[in-house]
Structures are given as structure tokens and as C-alpha cells.
Amino acid sequence: MKIPIYQVDAFTKNVFGGNPAAICLLPHWLDDNTLLNIAKENNLAETAYLVQKEDILEIRWFMPYAEIDLCGHATLASAYIIFNVIQPLLQEVTFSSKSGLLKAKRGSDKTITIDLPSRPPKKTPIPREVSDAFRTTPLEAFAARDLVLVFPSEQEIIDAAPQLEPLKDLPYLCTIITTKGTNVDFVSRVFDANGPNPEDPVTGSAHASLVPFWAERLQKTSLEAHQLSERGGILYCELVKDRVYLSGHCAHYLTGTITI
Structure with missing residues (x-):
């Protein structure tokens, strides 16, 4: 075949x-x-x-x-x-x-x-495994299919070098770190502790949670996002009711x- x-x-x-x-x-x-x-x-x-x-x-x-x-x-x-x-x-x-x-x-x-269907994350306690993995504690944690961690600055997103082993048993597909952007509305990186590629370069499905999250925080429905992986990616995002474009x-x- x-x-x-x-x-x-x-x-x-x-x-x-x-x-x-x-x-x-x-x-x-x-x-x-x-x-x-x-x-x-x-x-x-x-x-x-x-x-x-x-x-x-x-x-x-x-x-x-x-x-x-x-x-x-x-x-x-x-x-x-x-x-x-x-x-x-x-x-x-x-x-x-x-x-x-x-x-x-x-x-x-x-x-x-x-x-894509909008998947707004709900606030959740910060798992102990997160502090072990990132060697620091984020400001907040939110959960949907993925775990969303809010960090204080874009530089901390860029500099993050987590040890992913502690994240393997968490009940989430991916771990997302994010913050308000310097030149765009928000930035992120996405890690998959159980996959063959520890960091996903640009993750559309993660933005099904990131877009409603940042739309509420920034009080705007049209947003520009950068995923700050080595390969990098630009996403132009819009929240319309229960859909993420x-x-x-x-x-x-x-x-x-x-x-x-």
C-alpha cells in the first residue's frame, strides 16, 4: 500500500x-x-x-x-x-x-x-512537582487538558530550563508556561514530559486555553501570541464566544x- x-x-x-x-x-x-x-x-x-x-x-x-x-x-x-x-x-x-x-x-x-473549541482553564493549586521541575514557583496555576503556569516575566519564560521528570505523572497532556508579552499580547512555551520531543515548538491546541485565559485578563478578544521555542512561532488569535480562531x-x- x-x-x-x-x-x-x-x-x-x-x-x-x-x-x-x-x-x-x-x-x-x-x-x-x-x-x-x-x-x-x-x-x-x-x-x-x-x-x-x-x-x-x-x-x-x-x-x-x-x-x-x-x-x-x-x-x-x-x-x-x-x-x-x-x-x-x-x-x-x-x-x-x-x-x-x-x-x-x-x-x-x-x-x-x-x-478550535475554547477550553478556558480553571484555577488550581500549584502542584509540588512544578516547583521541583522549574526550581522556582510560578505565580499561579490553571488547568484544562493542559496545565497552564503563569510566570512573572517574559525573560523567565525564555530562560526556563525545566527538568521534566517530575512532571511525568501529572494528569495533564502538556505543561504550558506563559506571561504577558513585551512586544505581543502574550508569550508561552509548551513542554511534554512524556513525549519524544520534550518541548513542542508551536502548539495550536494549547492556545485553545491560552486565548480565553489572556482574553479575560487583557480585556480584549483579538490577540497576537509568540511561542518562544527555539524554532518559534507566531499566532494571530481571536476569541468568538466558545471558539478560538x-x-x-x-x-x-x-x-x-x-x-x-
């Missing part, structure tokens, strides 16, 4: 920036073990799988060790391939996912906008074929 595969860097204009995602176009769903093994072989933060069902594309996202319920950057990358390779005249696409229907629209400035650029890195 031959499967078309693309690799796209999301939330960046340049190859080698943003967050890389693999996109695989399937004629039908394969068994989960095969999907997981392909993701392991790709060894990227996420591999997105697409299956066309009438007017909707079904989408699933696999990390190298598990399927996840929502992935923003791989959805943006999938929309990029649809708009630029598969159906160049298409202006909008709808994905059916474990997190409901997600729409992606082509922008006039070569951006793509995706909409993320806009960004993509860079097409690879086109190939998987043979299994």
Missing part, C-alpha cells in the same frame, strides 16, 4: 521554523496500530491522517506514543495541503474530529485560519510516499 505524505512547518513563513507536522492522505481508515507505527516512524510531534467522507474530511492526530483529541498545528498544516496541493480553488474546508467540526479558511494574506502561515517542506 502506498500512502501520500507531506510535511509542513506550521505557524511560520519559513522552512525550519514553526512546528513540523506530517499529513497522510488515506483511502480509508487503517487499524490504529498501523497509524501509531507510522507516527512513530515519522517521529514528529504529530502526524495527521485524513479520510474524505462526502463533503467532510475526517481527521485524526497521532503523537508517536498515542492518539490525541485535538492538534492545532497539524490541522493548520492539513488545511495548507488541501488548499495548495489537493484542491487549489477551495476556500474553506471542514474537518470532522474527536473535538467536533473544525473549519479552516484561506486568508487573503496567505494565512490560514482554523477554529488561530491564523498563521505554513511552509511546505516535504512531499513523498509511504510504502507499507
Whole structure:
């Protein structure tokens, strides 16, 4: 069986920036073990799988060790391939996912906008493991699918070098550190203590919690965000009721074929 595969860097204009995602176009769903093994072989933060069902594309996202319920950057990358390779005249696409229907629209400035469900985090006690990992205690902690930690300054976000072992048993997918930005509305970094890549370069799904959090704090619904990883990424964000809209650029890195 031959499967078309693309690799796209999301939330960046340049190859080698943003967050890389693999996109695989399937004629039908394969068994989960095969999907997981392909993701392991790709060894990227996420591999997105697409299956066309009438007017909707079904989408699933696999990390190298598990399927996840929502992935923003791989959805943006999938929309990029649809708009630029598969159906160049298409202006909008709808994905059916474990997190409901997600729409992606082509922008006039070569951006793509995706909409995700808003996941406002709730205040929670700061876990002891956080202080062990970061060797300091953040100002506050909030939780949704991910743990959101608020730090005092952007420089502390840049300088953070956590030991991730203490975070492995926390009941969250990722640990997010964030603060108000110096030149943008807010900045963040995202760590995955259980994944093959300890720091995720640009995490769209994390912004499903960060955007409503900062929208409330800053009293504005349109925000610009930077994820301050080594590769870096820029996200243009908007909160509309219970949806988070993320806009960004993509860079097409690879086109190939998987043979299994």
C-alpha cells in the first residue's frame, strides 16, 4: 500500500521554523496500530491522517506514543495541503474530529485560519512537582487538558530550563508556561514530559486555553501570541464566544510516499 505524505512547518513563513507536522492522505481508515507505527516512524510531534467522507474530511492526530483529541498545528498544516496541493480553488474546508467540526479558511494574506473549541482553564493549586521541575514557583496555576503556569516575566519564560521528570505523572497532556508579552499580547512555551520531543515548538491546541485565559485578563478578544521555542512561532488569535480562531502561515517542506 502506498500512502501520500507531506510535511509542513506550521505557524511560520519559513522552512525550519514553526512546528513540523506530517499529513497522510488515506483511502480509508487503517487499524490504529498501523497509524501509531507510522507516527512513530515519522517521529514528529504529530502526524495527521485524513479520510474524505462526502463533503467532510475526517481527521485524526497521532503523537508517536498515542492518539490525541485535538492538534492545532497539524490541522493548520492539513488545511495548507488541501488548499495548495489537493484542491487549489477551495476556500474553506471542514474537518470532522474527536473535538467536533473544525473549519479552516484561506486568508487573503496567505494565512490560514482554523477554529478550535475554547477550553478556558480553571484555577488550581500549584502542584509540588512544578516547583521541583522549574526550581522556582510560578505565580499561579490553571488547568484544562493542559496545565497552564503563569510566570512573572517574559525573560523567565525564555530562560526556563525545566527538568521534566517530575512532571511525568501529572494528569495533564502538556505543561504550558506563559506571561504577558513585551512586544505581543502574550508569550508561552509548551513542554511534554512524556513525549519524544520534550518541548513542542508551536502548539495550536494549547492556545485553545491560552486565548480565553489572556482574553479575560487583557480585556480584549483579538490577540497576537509568540511561542518562544527555539524554532518559534507566531499566532494571530481571536476569541468568538466558545471558539478560538488561530491564523498563521505554513511552509511546505516535504512531499513523498509511504510504502507499507
